[in-house]
Amino acid sequence: MPVTFTFGEMLSARSVIGTTLAELGESHDNLWVLTPDIGATLVEFREKYPERFVDVGLAEQVCVGVAAGLAYDGNIPVVSGMLPFLSMRALEQIRTDVCYPNLPVKIIGTHGGLVGNGGSTHYAVEDLALMCSLTNMTVTSIGDPMMVGEILRQSMSMSGPLYIRLAVGKSDKVIYEAGQHDVEIGKGxxxxxxxxxxxxxxxxxxxxxxxxxxxxxxxxxxxxxxxxxxxxxxxxxxxxxxxxxxxxxxxxxxxxxxxxxxxxxxxxxxxxxxxxxxxxxxxxxxxxxxxxxxxxxxxxxxxxxxxxxxxxxxxxxxxx
Amino acid sequence: MSRSTPTTAGANSVESLEALAFELRSKLLELCGTYEGAVHIGGDLSVADILVALYHYGLNVDPADIASPERDRFILSKGHAAVCMYIAMAMRGFFSYDDIVDTYGQLDSAYGMHPCKVQLPGVECSTGSLGHGLPLAVGMALSARHRGEAHRVFTLMGDGETGEGSVWEAVMAARSNELGNMVAIIDRNRQLMTSFAEERVVFEPYPDKWRAFGWNVVEVDGHDMTELVTAIDELPEPSSRIPTVIIAETVKGKGVDFMERNLAWHAGSLGAEDLEKARASLSSGHQGETA
Structure with a gap:
């Protein structure tokens, strides 16, 4: 897999996301994956389910809008991208097109915090404040890459929107041993x-x-x-x-x-x-x-x- | 792919559609006279013929089965024309017109200034913020294509609204995904809220902009029912690969002489005297047309 920029340093979280989405794509034939040109984590899903993979190119607003349109029609869309852009460029689409009608769209992305050395254009540092202010939104921030898969699995039965924040840390530590803690959205x-x-x-x-x-x-x-x-x-x-x-x-x-x-x-x-x-x-x-x-x-x-x-x-x- | 049999609305003649458009405008004026707040009457009147052509001819929808997977989807992206859509839908049997007039804009009414799908089932999407409808349509059209469903996804936008960048993101996404089941309709009334469009934003050459993005462009007089019906009849098959835009040349405030192309009538309410004048103007124009 070609690695560019700093994404390569997130290999384990990436593979968890990729593997989990591919697995969920099989059990949920209404699961779609969308991205504004951030597709490296999604290769496995794209190859298995090309007809349910949408890369709109550099266009966060339409990416979230399309996800909402899919969700209106009974699908479960996962939007994957870089959070500084998804959380701000597409904020109104998230708020008005996803949260207002309470649609089960998942927003998952990287670059939460001062990570990746891209400078302030590329750090999502206000995103949790923005997302927590939105009615109907569930907001998560995940450190342990292994937890991401569990959260994604749990999210399949959620009726409303979900935001999943990841970093792009060099210390991509597995914090918890498997089975050490019950992971449940809403419980610390x-x-x-x-x-x-x-x-x-x-x-x-x-x-x-x-x-x-x-x-x-x-x-x-x-x-x-x-x-x-x-x-x-x-x-x-x-x-x-x-x-x-x-x-x-x-x-x-x-x-x-x-x-x-x-x-x-x-x-x-x-x-x-x-x-x-x-x-x-x-x-x-x-x-x-x-x-x-x-x-x-x-x-x-x-x-x-x-x-x-x-x-x-x-x-x-x-x-x- | 073949389209399922349209419900009875598709059988309406141009003459009966014109009569329905007159009825719709009359009801809009009545509401504008009874509701105390401002109604977006200018933009309502510019899309009245289009909404009649859709809800009473073109759209394969059934008020008795609003969740049918085969139904055509309609997104009112210019959400401020909500009341015109509510009434057009009421005249088709979706809602009660009396409920609309009695409760519009009031506390706990489902009939608000901008449509809310959660509060008013039958409406496809919650809209109002401009530039949001076409991206939603791309998602719905992708879903239909994936499921092998033969319906279309229609989106009605104002021309001013197409100043929003998100519209053009969706224009590119629709073309890139070869969504021939998408139909955008532009209410080309050439007015923004506070100005005549071309004074602020260079839209022309407007149809060429859509052509340059690879869409099938159809230009019609948005107040000529024959042209609207023909445009709908001649839409490419939903299984085709090029999305279509119908650019409907319209007049903001159409049908009421003192509102037509008048920047003061983007939104407003009618006192008793103005209501009578508006009704008289509407009637004389209608009689002129039908004479």
Whole structure:
């Protein structure tokens, strides 16, 4: 398979998507795959079901519109592309053509966060804020490439739209062992238990959060890492329980603008449910256009890398 | 592929279609006189003949079976002409005209300024934001083609609407996917909301633009029922590979002299006195035509 740009670094997630779609294409003869010229992950589906594969070229708006038209007619369309363009260029089509009539269109894509070194044109950093604001939309952000397949399988029975955000990380880590956790849309995963502080995160920063928890464990600090991979609907009960069980100490870490993403979702639950916090910190992308660099360098530069996360947790624990 | 037998509407004569168009315009004026808010009367009147030609002649649809897989699909991409579509559909038996007049635009009414499929089954798509209909049509046409269904997918757009870039994305996608089961109809009334189109945007040479994108172009007088019916009769088979656009030359406000080509009548409501004048103008024009 020819590899261009940075997609080659996402090989395992790509193959999971490709294999899963090809498998689902067989069991669902109304499954369609559409893309605006981002087809590398989709070769297997395209070869098996060419008549249900549509590449519209560089045209995100019509790509989502066509998906909606297919869904109106009883089909299950999956739109695959780069999220900075799908989430913004086609935002109105997603909102008005997909979410308004509540159609089962799946939007799945890469480049969520400061990943891929394409510069700010190519980073989707506001996408979760945009998607979470849409009525009827279910919003997910997946770190573990193996989880993508499970989410896609579950999505086949959903009656409304779904957004699946992926990164293009170099550290394309398989975070969870097979069968280690029940994966269910709408339910968070306690990736590591702990009592002192809860570190809520999603997507590509889950593995960073686990590394941070490891480092602090050596100091005798017990960090609970919670993967809230479904941002909408948010797992309120899990948030309530974690706040209660870790002394009201909360840190949110995400590869998204720090206001409008998961931190805001968690803060909404805290306010709406009247939860008592002892300390709260949010780590994410500040209000800047981030520039170039590899993923880790950019996270470090913008204050939500590994070291910054360790420091934030120490502050929250009063030991910083 | 053969088309299934059209329902009885297809048997309408040009004369009876013209009478239906007069009835549709009369009902539009009545609603414009009773509803307190603004009605998009200018663009409603410019598509009245087209909607009659579709719902009472060309479209293979059945009010008693709105989910039939074989039905032709119709997308009102210029969603602001919703009330004209509602009434044309009511006259075909889809809805009750009295319900439309009694509830239009009111809280919890299914009949709103722009059509909503969720609230009003029978309408194919929720539209209103311009430039969204043709991409939806491409999806529906692909689905029909894939399933071996012989129906067509019609989309009605305003010419001003084709300033939206997404229209041309869909124009390319329809041609690239060889969707001869797609028919776009352009309400070429040459007016935008606030100006005459050519003053702001160079549309001409308009039919050539469509030809350049590889579409089959048919040009008609959008108020001449014979030409509309002929264009529908001569559509290529849905199994063909080239999509068709019918560019219908129209007059915004058609049928009411003081509304025709008048920028003040993009939308509005009619007081009792204006309603009488409008009715008189409509009647005299209609009598002139039928004389």
């Amino acid at each position: 995963i306690v990736a590591r238990d702990g009592d002192d502080v809860t570190l809520f995160t999603h997507g590509t920063t889950v593995s960073q959060a686990l590394d941070v928890a490891d480092e602090l464990a050596a100091d005798g600090k017990s960090v609970r890492v919670v993967d809230l991979f479904t941002l909408k609907p948010i797992d309120e009960e899990l948030i309530v329980r974690c706040v209660d069980e870790t002394g009201g100490r909360v840190v949110v870490l995400e590869d998204h603008v720090a206001y409008g993403g998961l931190a805001s979702r968690v803060a909404d639950v805290v306010a709406d449910r009247g939860l008592k916090l002892t300390a709260f910190e949010r780590l994410g992308i500040p209000q800047v256009y981030a520039g170039f660099g590899d993923d880790e360098e950019l996270r470090d530069k913008h204050g939500y890398g590994h070291k910054a996360t360790v420091e934030a947790i120490r502050r929250v624990l009063g030991t910083g």
